[in-house]
Amino acid sequence: MKKNTPPMGRYTLSIFSLLSILSVLAYLSYNCAINTSSLSSSLSTTTTVDIDSDKYPKCPEVERFTPGSYQNQTFKDTLDKIINDESFRNLSVTRMQKAVQIDTSSYDDFPLDVGSNLEVFENFNIFHNYLQNEFPLFHENLKLHKVNHFGLVYIWEGSDPSLQPLLLMAHQDVVPINEDSLDQWEFPPFEGHYDGKYLYGRGTGDCKNLLIGHFEAVEELIKLNFKPTRSIIFSYGFDEEIIGLRNQNGKFIEDIFGKKSLYAVMDEGGVSLMDIGETKMAVVGTGEKGYLDLSISIQKKGGHSSVPQDHTAIGIIGDLIVQIENNKFPTYFTDYNPTFHQYVCLAENSIDIDQSLKKDILKSQFDEISNLNVRNFINKDRLTSYSIKTTQALDVIQGGVKVNALPEFVELKINSRVALEENITIAFKKFLNDTKIIANKFDLGLNVQFPYNEEIITLLPSTENGVLTIKPIKTLEPSPITPINDSKWEIFAGTIRHIYEELAYPDIYDNNDNNNDNEKNQSKIVVTPGLGTGNTDTKLYWNLTDHIYRYRPGVLPSVTANSHGINEYIEFDSHLQIIAFIFQYIQSVDQAND
Known part of the structure; x- marks a missing residue:
């Protein structure tokens, strides 16, 4: 299991995506994913989770706040x-x-x-x-x-x-x-x-x-x-x-x-307001993933298409594409990521979540099998998976100028949104390793410009077959994480509850705040931290506040x-x-x- 703290060297420098919605909606189908029994039969089993255990994490719940x-x-x-x-x-x-x-x-x-x-x-x-x-x-x-x-x-x-x-x-x-x-x-x-x-x-x-x-x-x-x-x-x-x-x-x-x-x-x-079964949630973005654009190019001798090489520049880049896409980034489920707290809040408040999943979420930070179970569950869905890992999107490819002339230069551009547990350098090195595999396979040279460095370094000398070059285009480290469990969070999240529960929908919510346990889950807004998988203008204000x-x-x-x-x-x-x-x-x- 990955450690719950970011790796050494991590920097501490909107639209919040559909990911946050789907990641919690997916809970409702979890029971079907692990067995063929219905949700109702799952709830009728004797499996229970003591969410008051001192070992288990707690949702950063707040009371309504009014000025x-x-x-x-x-x-x-x-x-x-x-x-x-x-x-x-x-x-x-x-x-x-x-x-x-x-x-x-x-x-x-x-x-x-x-x-x-x-x-x-x-x-x-x-x-x-x-x-x-x-x-x-x-x-x-x-x-x-x-x-x-x-x-x-x-x-x-x-x-x-x-x-x-x-x-x-x-x-x-x-x-x-x-x-x-x-x-x-x-x-x-x-x-x-x-x-x-x-x-x-x-x-x-x-x-x-x-x-x-x-x-x-x-x-x-x-x-x-x-x-x-x-x-x-x-x-x-x-x-x-x-x-x-x-x-x-x-x-x-x-x-x-x-x-x-x-x-x-x-x-x-953030995610404004949504119903997850009987649980009503408002998800506040307290962190954003990092951003990396990079270029991988190949220079190779051209010539007439009537006498092509066994592997043209475009063919080699095609092989590189397969290598990159088949080599996925690792997944993480750590308490450093706001997504973790979002899941904990659902586990504690949902009355229709599968009990096995609930137990795995609450045990995930001290039990490797539980952590793996949660990561595998989240990672099953394309849209939910990106809250717990770095993405890789191969977006642009350019090369060749004439249909009967072998291409001499081909460039691939990739966008990557970097997980909070990683940083730009870690993500870049993954793509570098993929590129090095292809360079060795086709006996190519390899040049690299590392992030935050203007120098071009030769890792493998150029050969008669050509040379690959990898370099960053644009970088932004993962954002600092906004603290929760302090008075500022209490005021912000508490004001959300106040607006929804007392002003917008007073007929739905019990404004006495003294519900029994069964009613509690259905009569309040659960305000939780969450992760932004895109980037907003807030990246320009990191110096001004935590x-x-x-x-x-x-x-x-x-x-x-x-x-x-x-x-x-x-x-x-x-x-x-x-x-x-x-x-x-x-x-x-x-x-x-x-």
Whole structure:
């Protein structure tokens, strides 16, 4: 069994994917995977798990959290208005429609030099003008800084400069529309069609709903004469969907406040709210996998196709592809990965999870067989497996220029999302070992440029058969992991419970919080840490705080609502829940001690 700590040398430097949803949904089919008995017969067996054992891990459960102002009737009335008032809902719909109608698509070929290409980004000026006109109170009370021309940083200055500021994030840009798919959209992607329940259009789920929710929540607070004690910062990048290379907001904030100067950061991500059998879960992204793009190329003598070599450059790269794809990365199930805590929370709270799986999850950190059982179970499904291992996606291959000429240069590009238990160097060396096997097989030379090193090293001298070269293109280490089991987690997760249980769905949940054991599992939201398999703009803010929460309240996870895809939409209740959450979370953090 792999150790539960990351290997020596590990660096400690949104959309949260469908993985988190499917990883827990898959539990419900576990019984079928291990035997042919039904779930009901499994539950009727004598197999039981004592989850109170001192050896077993515990789900980081929290109580509902409400700010002191929640006792104020005026503030309660405002929350009721946000969630239930039809006039407020209609106004909010109109605001979201206007935001969606401004096409802020970002394209991969956008220039890195923003200042010399302002016209390329002109639609962001239109979006900024919309924000200015639509939210006058926000702009009258907060100071706006434009960073690298189109990045937006607003600072709502608090009365106590000794308190660490809270940073709330979103991004302005959206994924472009494939023109060939326009006829598959039920409603035009930049129309903002609303049918009374759902709002359709690009950016509704990723993530103009979060951005506009910030503005609406703050304006409601200002109307109530709320003045923050702790400064609140709002940061909106404009190229998140194209990796964020132009986003200088984080550096700007760091220059003002310094390293590790923020109370916490909240950005998009997470799994909003879902039912897993009888268990209702909200999954907060407390970590993200690393990112590695690399190139493997071969240079080889060409010639006329009438007298080909036994193995052309393309054929050798084909053999390399088979080698890489057949050599999978190892799996891990460690308490270093937030996925572990997500499974523990389900094991402790689900009333319909298979008992054998439950026992294996809770014993996994001190029993090698149990750990293996859980890893094998998770690894059975393609989408769930990537929460516990490094990925390898062979995405681009280029080579050859003419059908009757042997290729002289062929290049393969690979994307890898690196597990938290590994790092960029470990992942890179796996691909290097695969390449070395092929180099030896075909008597080829091998050159390598290791990550974080500009030097090209010759591992195997070039031969008359050619030479392979492997090098990194882009690297990002796995993110630091946000602490749980502290007051900041209690406030964040507790506010999620408060919004869902007491405001959004008060008729469903028992608000007395004194349920018996059987009712307990069905009458609360289980808030759990989780893993982001993609990367958000939070990677630009690691220097500023150890507490980064990737979560967007709502009814449906964004991937379920076709984010990045055709017919993107939100159930509009989700947007209102975002406003309510931000309204309450700002107040809760404002009353907290650092």
